[in-house]
Amino acid sequence: MSIEISNLTKIYGDQKAVDAISFTVGKGEIVGFLGPNGAGKSTTMKIITGYLGQDGGEAVVCGISVRLQPLETKKKIGYLPEANPLYPDMYVREYLDFIADVHKVTDKKARIEAVISLVGLTIESNKKLGQLSKGYKQRVGLAAALIHDPEVLILDEPTSGLDPNQIIEIRDVIKKLGKDKTVLFSSHILQEVEALCDRVVIINQGKLVADSQLSQLRQENSRTGRIRVAFKESAGAQTPESGQPTHPPESGQLAQIPGVTGITRLSPNEWELQTQEPDAVKKLLLTLALQNNWNIVSLQSENQSLEEIFRNLTNNPLSPTAQAN
16 A cells, blocks of 8 residues: 555644544555545644654655655655745746755756656746745646656645636646655535545544445435426327326325425426435336326436535534544
């Protein structure tokens, strides 16, 4: 594993900013690291990169303990912090040359031009850092994180301040890097996480509340789901099987279906059903439709979005998963 976190803990006074969390990230994985403000994301990232010491547990990067060999792990890591520190009076290439010297990069000139092209800085590369927009400053920070060709990338809000076109460009860069590097990144833009990641790690109040593939996370949370069903108005229409007029059901009939916990009328003939058993309710709906001449014109389940799952997991500070960790 490229990143191994085991019972990691950080305490500030009476507060556990990071509370015994554990997870791993393998090579070639792009993992979204999520949590509300103050959850402990940036603290965890700073511990992994060696910028902050832990009070308990272990952080291991490429098989090397961050606590015991911080300089060796820094050689393996490219880090873009949330507060991107730059020298405003330095030119883009001058700054990247300075960072390359810090990392003792060989063939600096070629490497600098390569990362400038990779992150889309070419058009602004002759300017001073202080003259750049926030979006281009983020690109400089990403270029600096890549200058020594690290095995692991830690990106804290990498698309902060970028416009929609720039976000797509940086997303493509991260996807490309994720083919042969390990990428752990945090973001409050959950659409970006869905576009980039197959897996997410979510923490809340310093505790781990989720660590799974996005598909599995959706499946686990689809039990609290919604079903949308639309019926055809009768208007004298007849079912070909029975020859009887079709008609939509009444709200009371839908509410009495076993497994339905709530209903909302969306239009005269369209309903949203809340249920913890969407598959079973859909089967019952189809059976009842045949028995009662309800002509269903559409029937679909609505899985929770990542945003809804995130809110469910982080709005309750005493969720069972959090307590277990």
